[in-house]
Amino acid sequence: MTGQETFRAALLDPAQAVPDGLLDGHGGPAGRRFAVYRNNVAVALTEALESGFPTVRKLLGPQNFRGVAGLYLRAHPPASPVMMLYGGTFPAFIAGTPQLAHRGYLPDVARLDLALREAYHAADAQPVAPEVLAAIPARALEGIRITLAPALRLVRSRWPLHAIHRFNHEPGAPKPAPRAEDVLVTRPGFDPLPRLLPPGGGAALAALGDGRTLGAALEAGAAEDPAFDPAALLRLLAQDGCITGVETQE
Template identity: 40%
Template sequence: MSAASSQSEFAAALLDPAATLPAGVTTMRGSADAARFDVYRNNVMVSLITALEQKFPVSRKLVGDAFFKQMARGFIRQERPRSPLIFQYGDGFPEFIDDLETTRGVPYLGDVARLEVLWMRAYHAADATPLDIAAIAGTDPEILVGSGIVPMPSASLLRSDWPVGSIWAAHQQDPVASVAHSGPETILVLRPQADVRVHIVPPQDGNFAATLFAGKSLGGAAQAASHDASFDFGSALVGLVSLGTVLRLQPISEGDNS
């Protein structure tokens, strides 16, 4: 009498080290052997840990290999990949990090991981040609203030209470450099052409950029940023467009503009 195996049972036992071996699994000796099933358990766990290590190299360096692996194992048990596109796996890792007691002393870790998610998204995003700055110069100001931006497919904005752009940059060199300040940063991640770029947006332009990314008009974004006396609409817009942030402008209805 042979037991029928099911993939449900096999799958459930893969990520649960305490689970008994699935029914019907055996060896050439005629009896089951946990050490053999464990090869699959290790393959799954190690390949997914490796996937997270490759996606979050700076987060890993920040907390060290042992702690990172421990976080990765915890995350993997909680969340399986939903797709064979393994570069998409781990988009929920920053939230998992935020919720951990053990990362309290590294409060910026979640945002560093967010920056790494955005980097990977930009790397694989659709190719496109950013809006030429000349198009801004040639647009009637009244139309301009009523327009919003369609960001490049690769472009995202991250606002952090911590200097995570500077921390990320400090880790692109060995040994890791020191970070000169502790304030918040607004980080723009994008791939205008071949390579992914990471920029720190001038502090006074953070609200402007965030309001534009939220789908509001240029006029509305300018008003949202105007409480900071050092904000200057022209240099902010020219700056963002020249970095390749914008795919095109699009009209925004009046209601969104107030």
């Protein structure tokens, strides 16, 4: 093993011995001075996860979160120095951690935290003007394809994901009731917002994201839930500036 290979392995595993050849500057071995680096690495990566997954942290409590973060950062240290991206596999890691299996909603909560962070750093895009949408003749609406803002993130869940998020961030918010909720993260300005999608809205948005026509997307929504209200979905998209391009068939 090279010097940095040994160093790295010992940094991430406190059970390993301090590498040979490290001194304390006073003629002795480095001893617990090596722990400064161990501690720096663990603290820096834990803090990145804490700020990146605030809702998961709130649900688990600070101490339990640090425990899970410690397992994750040792198994999955960042693959890039761009720390705003760190934790992309944390939701899947949570899902695969047996000790957390009793909290089935937690991976989706982590996905939503991640989606909010990704939305924050996503590219800027100008929404299309309301007049542009209003000018499309009704008969042509079915065939249009919509370009969605780069900041949009869809998180579909069989848990009351929106209510859980709200309950943990909004004082006085109602306790989540058991139901499935799809959440759309929008970014009207610079601040991402978790929006509850109306029933069927998740299927419709997934279809739009796949590049299908508005007609096909609305059909997908109705197919998923008979109560699907296309107007409510389109109002939400228009209100939060989610539509950045419209392509008509002609």
